[in-house]
Amino acid sequence: MNSKKYLIFFFLIFFVSCANSKLSKSESCTYPQEKLEKGGLINRIIDKDAIEDSFKKYICYEYPKYRLVYPIPYSANVDFSIMGEKIKLSEKNFRESRIIIKEKKFNKISENNLKRIKIERELFNEKILIRTQKKYRSTEFVYPAEGIISSEYGVKRFINNLPRNPHLGLDIAADKGTSVIAPENGEVILIADFFYRGKLIIIDHGNGIISTYSHLDEILVSEGDLVSKKSKIATIGSSGRVTGPHLHFEIILFGTKIDPLLFL
16 A cells, blocks of 8 residues: 555656646747847747757747747848748838937047947946846736836937937836836846946846846846846936936847837
């Protein structure tokens, strides 16, 4: 009788272990639905034999199949191929934004600030390529702040009438001191004060999903902190190159900036 109980107990443990293994493999593929446009996402089941080495970092194992999760950069052509499959993106017209920056240090950048900008760019690029194990619950992020969306993803920017890089984030305008919250669970991997971005937080949400928060006033977390969804991490400010208080919020997937609205 005892041996039978032991076998039943062993079988139950084995069954639960297998179920958890399958679940964890499936959870690793928790990403937003496919949206074929610049700043969007390819998210589909793919034939294992079609996987090319250069795209392996975009593959996750969804028991018992493989899924391609590929962030579509702003610079992508409307028509392109990926692993032999032709992709056609939806046409999208991005509006223009023209702003005037009067502060001298941003219009005539000193040699010291040019060196600073280079160092900050290298540090930023290093952090956004981090890919750790899953920390978030889902891809249903909440808005990081209450306010007015003053600039969306893909806006063509002109600063002092000169063309600049497109706006690859979401700007939320609000009064200085407005709360900024973590949109999902994660780990704070950088606290900094950059020339252009001002006071900055970067959070790693796991599985290649990174979020950034720029132009902050007060920062309420430290590097290495584990933050919970909806917990307060900072307040909105006007640090860095800005025309007024707002939060510049970005979502970066596998090192590519995509439209944050995919997650919200």
